[in-house]
Amino acid sequence: MQVLAIFIPLLAAIFIPLLFRRARTIHTGWFVLIVPLLLVSYYATFISRVMDGEEALASFNWIPSLNISFISYLDGLSLLFSLLITGIGTLVVLYSIFYLDKTKEQLHNFYIYLLMFMTAMLGVVQSDHMITLYLFWELTSISSFLLIGYWFQRDKSRFGALKSMMITVAGGLFMLGGFVLLAQMGGTYSIRELIAQAPYFWDNEYFVLALVLILLGAFTKSAQFPFYIWLPDAMEAPTPVSAYLHSATMVKAGIYLVARFTPIFAVSEVWIWLVTGIGLLTLFWGSFFAVKQSDLKGILAFSTVSQLGLIMALLGASAIAFHVEDAANTVFKYAAFAAIFHLINHATFKGSLFMIAGIVDHETGTRDIRKLGGLMSIMPLSFSVALISSLSMAGLPPFNGFLSKEMFLTAMLTLKDFELFEFSTWGILLLIVAVIASIFTFVYSFYFVFKTFTGKLQASELPQKPHEAPIGMLIAPMILAALVVVIFFIPNVVGWLFIKPAVFAIQPFLYQDPFLSSTPASVDITVKLWHGWTAPELWLTVCIIVIGLILFKTFEKWQKLYRLQPAMLSLNALYDFIMDGILNRGMTNLSKRMMHGSMRHYFMYMFAAICFIVVGTLFYKDAFKISFDGAAPIELYQLILIIVLVLGTLTTVVARSRITAIVGLGAVGYTVALFFVMFNAPDLALTQLVIETISVALFLLVFYHLPRLGKVQEYTPFRFRRLVVSIGIGAMVTLLALSAHSQKLVESINQYYKDTVYSLAGGGNIVNVILVDYRGFDTLFEITVLGLAGMGIYAMIKLRLSRKEKSNENE
Structure with missing residues (x-):
């Protein structure tokens, strides 16, 4: 129940839209009022226990493999904040019932955001695990962004909401870095355990750095100098929001953080x-x-x-x-x-x-x-x-x-x-x-x-x-x-x-x-x-x-x-300069220069950057090695296939006819499929053959709609820098392959797959099991991308058909 109490406001928010639509004659706030009233009554039952020195601890395993749990830890400090959050929250909801007009306001949105914020704050003050504390911490930034920007039709509301989120989220990221350093020093993400063993890592070289990073998170959230500038702009929120955020909740989160980590720092x-x-x-x-x-x-x-x-x-x-x-x-x-x-x-x-x-x-x-x-x-x-x-x-x-x-x-x-x-x-x-x-x-x-x-x-x-x-x-x-x-x-x-x-x-x-x-x-x-x-x-x-x-x-x-103070010499002016002058206008001008619609240029920039980083890292770290020990001999037929592969690639690049280029590209793909056959990978060979066949067929299907090859060459001629980047990418892949083959820094994982593919994953085909089980997230994301692409194509087809229907009707 103790862990569930944190999420009760969020669970109650699910029913708010239904109540808003069905109970038109009753202000939605009357239903919402029940939630903080019940919670403050519930937390009041812990007062006597905490006065006797007891601590209420309850947990729910969230990601057991990473040892991350939702832990509700109620001691004197967290209980006090929980009572303030729910007690002041009760009065704020009561006030909002008479302040917000049920006929003019989108009350379901307001109360959903408010209840989300209440859950976030309860999670912050009760979390013992620093990762879950961080998640709730950023949820306060998101929900406060929605509350401050509730009247989104107003420019000032949107500006204030964005300003508060930018500053507090940035501070939260610094705070997360401090949490990670602290966990590395103490060997745990539990705040209770870190407090208990704090004397053992006080002399750690990263102690002060972790301290400063955590304080950055606290200072940004609690509007300390010079990060306070978001708070006055947050006044564009409805008054019940201002009363809640600035008296008992959001700005007090940084105060809580400093108080909680005082025994450590x-x-x-x-x-x-x-x-x-x-x-x-x-x-x-x-x-x-x-x-x-x-x-x-x-x-x-x-x-x-x-x-x-x-x-x-x-x-x-x-x-x-x-x-x-x-x-x-x-x-x-x-x-x-x-x-x-x-x-x-x-x-x-x-x-x-x-x-x-x-x-x-x-x-x-x-x-x-x-x-x-x-x-x-x-x-x-x-x-x-x-x-x-x-x-x-x-x-x-x-x-x-x-x-x-x-x-x-x-x-x-x-x-x-x-x-x-x-x-x-x-x-x-x-x-x-x-x-x-x-x-x-x-x-x-x-x-x-x-x-x-x-x-x-x-x-x-x-x-x-x-x-x-x-x-x-x-x-x-x-x-x-x-x-x-x-x-x-x-x-x-x-x-x-x-x-x-x-x-x-x-x-x-x-x-x-x-x-x-x-x-x-x-x-x-x-x-x-x-x-x-x-x-x-x-x-x-x-x-x-x-x-x-x-x-x-x-x-x-x-x-x-x-x-006497010039408007330009203020922290708000500095923020506006960073956001508007650098991030808005500066990045817009840079985007206009870089994003000019040429796919060739985009690929050239990306490949050049990848090539520079990878090759530079190889030689800077002295990681490049060449050794042909254990390499199999190259047979004559393999050499012939290599020559065919190179000739097909050159034909695709220098061809002046698109048909010739398509044929050359198909030759390259089928040659790669033959290599897979030689290396005893029939499933990869079949996949490659299917893809090449479909690719060639698709090229031929859209052949009529493609621009003339001559015109493309006329306006985007082949240049020396593209040749350099292409050669660089080829050299990078070759160097990586040779270096990976020449040095085995860690034991190959293939034996693990062989030993566990049946016992752990219950499959007989090792390739299928790797794709579905061992690389399940990778495959899931690939399916997601394909699904999104399919939805996009379907939407474009529907849009084109609807336009055609409209044009036919007009005719």
């Missing part, structure tokens, strides 16, 4: 500096540019970038706990707790804010904050939810974001005084960056809520008369806003149920006791609502609030600074 200084440094840079960059945006979802997109950077920086700081003696008393274990705590908090306030942005757009017709204002009296419930969530994002009490933000400041203050890895030198700079970023976080949080709901109502600027959203659309964001307040007052209950088990999974080595059984209860961390008047975090918060208020009040005066 935390020992490395490179890991700590990259994760912490890139996280803080992303935090600052996202918060600074969030204030520049005028679109509500654009503000939230950059705020998501900054919040993800904050969580990433905390995970980087938490890795230092592996290097500190008496780690039970170090604040860097506190950083891991803060990272998971803020992960939960971010899911609550960011999910509700995205839904409020969608409500404002839905009820006013615009998301442009320059046209909004004065909505507080018209939309009081929406304003209340937005205010609670925005103040939480700003890090103010009594909301949950305040608590995790204080823990973040505590971690940065401790980092400043840390001696290892030169943090004592650069730590003060990291603290300054964190404080400045927190100030801008305060500013964009206030900017979002107060510029939208307070001030003067600009009714003439709004496409439609504003009004409060229906209660059904408000239920989901109100639940999330309620959690924002409730978590503030019971943080340790949340910590006991969800955060400590996750921290225990991130830092397992720190809680292992050879004499006692370790459980999440060993994580002796509590959240305090008040640190006292002498706490430096308090005064940093006061500083953030004061400066943030000043910047917010003087916003109109200093916002002009954003105009």
Whole structure:
């Protein structure tokens, strides 16, 4: 059941088109809502087991020969993410029922993509095998591409979908390379086993390379600098998609990856500096540019970038706990707790804010904050939810974001005084960056809520008369806003149920006791609502609030600074240059030059490249050998056949009559068939005879329709370079044959075929068995190609016949 639970959303998606067609009077979302609701209830049953230190493991063999299985591994970390995916997913589906019009939208497509995405995310966070994790990882990219491009009629939707997929898929490929290196070092693809034996390959020469490759995958998926540029463009998706992808799912996949692999890579200084440094840079960059945006979802997109950077920086700081003696008393274990705590908090306030942005757009017709204002009296419930969530994002009490933000400041203050890895030198700079970023976080949080709901109502600027959203659309964001307040007052209950088990999974080595059984209860961390008047975090918060208020009040005066940045000097401009300038226009121009319709040129390019690579490799590797030991003598009749073969080939090449060329080509084929007869290969000889007979007959059948040979020669004369390539290909094949015959680097496989053709494959004809069983995939693909070719020919014949019928009707 545990493995099946991952695929339940995907299985349910199969029935969505049927429900969409048959149940026209009922919104399809009501049927879909059952799936995440059942799943979150199911995963909630594992909470008590995980709190006791148990791990739920279930597997299904997928490719036993390669030792690849679908393994569902539920510990504190994966269970937390599974609950977020299904819990937030339930609220998103509920919200979408009232947001998406059942009469205007293709709801079956939307919910199929959404359920596919849910399966992909559950697979990512529960996979223990790195190959299956990678497959689910790329499935998230594909399904998010479909969700972001749901309104495919819009150019921006298609552009944003392609941009997100290009960047995240590229990062996934790098990540796969890191997985392969890690598996080679540890001898297994199991993440659990790699964590258990991590100390044995920490000094491997490929350890840092694997680390960097895996981080590239995490950074691209979680929109870290400089890969964040896909996330703002993904705002073209419907708001339920934005709320789901950016609060609890896709962008959190990279966070999960870093947390999951922290026990393996935390020992490395490179890991700590990259994760912490890139996280803080992303935090600052996202918060600074969030204030520049005028679109509500654009503000939230950059705020998501900054919040993800904050969580990433905390995970980087938490890795230092592996290097500190008496780690039970170090604040860097506190950083891991803060990272998971803020992960939960971010899911609550960011999910509700995205839904409020969608409500404002839905009820006013615009998301442009320059046209909004004065909505507080018209939309009081929406304003209340937005205010609670925005103040939480700003890090103010009594909301949950305040608590995790204080823990973040505590971690940065401790980092400043840390001696290892030169943090004592650069730590003060990291603290300054964190404080400045927190100030801008305060500013964009206030900017979002107060510029939208307070001030003067600009009714003439709004496409439609504003009004409060229906209660059904408000239920989901109100639940999330309620959690924002409730978590503030019971943080340790949340910590006991969800955060400590996750921290225990991130830092397992720190809680292992050879004499006692370790459980999440060993994580002796509590959240305090008040640190006292002498706490430096308090005064940093006061500083953030004061400066943030000043910047917010003087916003109109200093916002002009954003105009100083030239549009061409941006990461988006770089992406556009690569995609449009190099890959689009550049490759188009190259294709126009190379793809000019001449088959002779195409073959010449391909054969020349093959010849260069193969012959060059032979001599570069000193692999060419000539030895005639064991070669059979050449008989007179064989020599005669060789002469006939050469003469037939020359006749085909130099003939000025197509009939002569066809006869010469047939002579070559039949001569090859005679060689097969001499070498005791009657089946090959029969095949060759059939093919040659059919080929000659086909040439003669289409002879009338072929262009005159003289005209072809007139416009495409035989040139010296073609002669060189032809001779080169002949020489390459000869050299390969001689080298293969002259050196036996490995034992021939023919004896294996002889020994197993009957016992394993159950066949008597060794050639047939090789083709069907030992080379089954090869034969299958050949049949597939022939089938596709047949379908193409049939389609062209039908098309030509239909055109003839139309022309006859017109006549």
